[in-house]
Amino acid sequence: MSHVHGGGDAPHQPNTDTASSDSDRRKFLKLAAGSGAIGLSSTFLASGSASAATAAAPTPVGAAFQKPFPVHGYAAKAQGSALTPFAFDRRAVGPNDVAIDIHYCGVCHSDIHTSHGDWGPSRYPLVTGHEITGKVVAVGSGVSNVRVGDRVGVGCMVDSCGHCHECSAGFEQYCEEGPMMTYGSEVPASVEPTGTTQGGYSTAVVVNKDFVIRVPDTVELAAAGPMMCAAVTVYSPLRHWSVRKGSKVGIVGMGGLGHLAVQMATAMGAEVTVFTTSPDKVADAKRFGAKEVVVNYDADKMKGLARTFDFILNTVPYKHDMDPLMATLKRDATICLVGIGKAPEPNQLGIFTTINKRNSFAGSMIGSIHETQEAVDFCDLHKIAPDVKLIRMAQINQVWADVVAKKARYRYVIDVKAA
Ligand code: NAP
Ligand code: ZN
Secondary structure (H helix, E strand, O other): OOOOOOOOOOOOOOOOOOOHHHHHHHHHHHHOHHHOOOOOOOOOOOOOOOOOHHOOOOOOHHHHHHHOOOEEEEEEOOOOEEEEEEEEEEOOOOEEEEEEEEEEOOOOOOHHHOOOOOOOOOOOOOOOOEEEEEEEEEEEEOOOOOOOOOOEOOOEEEEEEOOOOOHOOOHHOOOOOOEEEEEEEEOOOOOOOOOOOOOOOOOOOEEEEEHHEEOOOOOOOHHHHOOOOOOHHHHHHHHHHOOOOOOOOEEEEOOOOHHHHHHHHHHOEEEEEEEEEEEHHHHHHHHHOEEEEEOOHHHHHHHHOOOOOEEEEOOOOOOOOHHHHHOOEEEEEEEEEEEOOOOOOOOOOOOOOOOOOOOOEOOOOOOHHHHHHHHHHHHHOOOOOOEEEEEHHHHHHHHHHHHHHHOOOOOOEEOOOOO
């Protein structure tokens, strides 16, 4: 049976809550958006993300969740500092909130960029992590889309204004007031007692019900983690640029995002070529479905690929020369950047690069909440999963160094319950 949900154009249901923490939260979205503390900024809230099928009378919030409650995690205390144990409080569960006991959290390169200040100043202490999965342990009185015990996930966003043009159209990630990111957004203490949203390198999280994603029973919670960010970030542009049977697609950089992109584009019917700087990834690229692999822009291969691709998705996280890639696009084709380098080192294109073949140079930010659910369900339907390496939270500093050194094969996931 198909688990794929319908198109991404369902109308947004504006939140009508009156709880003070909710309105505080909305007021602060704009502030947070301008703070430079927001790592990624995409959101998608709207359209009934979590399990509508499980709608049931809400379980009353237990006493433990009626007031701020203690959790522990790992935080950076300053820009670029090592992550160390950090005890903090999560907010009391409000009427529209869901409390989640975190089982797993994927390690995204964005966690590192944000904590290191690559995209501008961040707020500290900072608990990163936006590939969260776990089980619901409490819901507010206004929550009917999930219930206690459900297997769920949380991605890069935990709220958005809910009423701007973008939110109304179901593109919370492009909220005009700036989505509230899962970590690093400035918020009032009623939203997050530390004054900053704190992510999934921690034992529990409280989020608005509209930002909760359902994890199908057939998808392992550990594998579902990276679907909350990595999978939707590649799924959304592959869909937007209509990748389908017969498309010729290039995937640049085969890390956490890239290895899922190869699998998803292949499942959409595309013929995929991987561009990698790691010779030892050739066999894996083919295992994930790639027809061809180009290592280090091999000159002969690049010549043979001139004017070949309908679409290229570029996941590389640091500055690199994009002109050789542009030469491989067909006329009118698009290259889309999802990798985000350091702010002072933007990628540049030669003056004729886009002009010669009327090419488009684009970017894309995660995906909507609706698309996140779609991406998870697409993975379930096509039996696509990230290659996951489980780690303990205490290993995080070594793991971050390994990710930057291109050693991830292909996604580290923190097993939050592991001692
Ligand atoms: P990752 O697991 O580290 O993978 C990135 C891959 O890029 C590496 O495996 C490597 O692939 C290649 N690479 C790394 N450093 C490189 C360098 N200096 N020069 C050339 N190639 C390099 O990272 P990720 O978690 O997939 O994230 C990738 C990027 O996407 C990050 O910048 C992240 O912040 C960004 N991101 C953006 C969004 C969005 O909404 N737009 C969402 C999530 C993540 P090869 O070994 O194959 O060369
Ligand atoms: Zn991410």
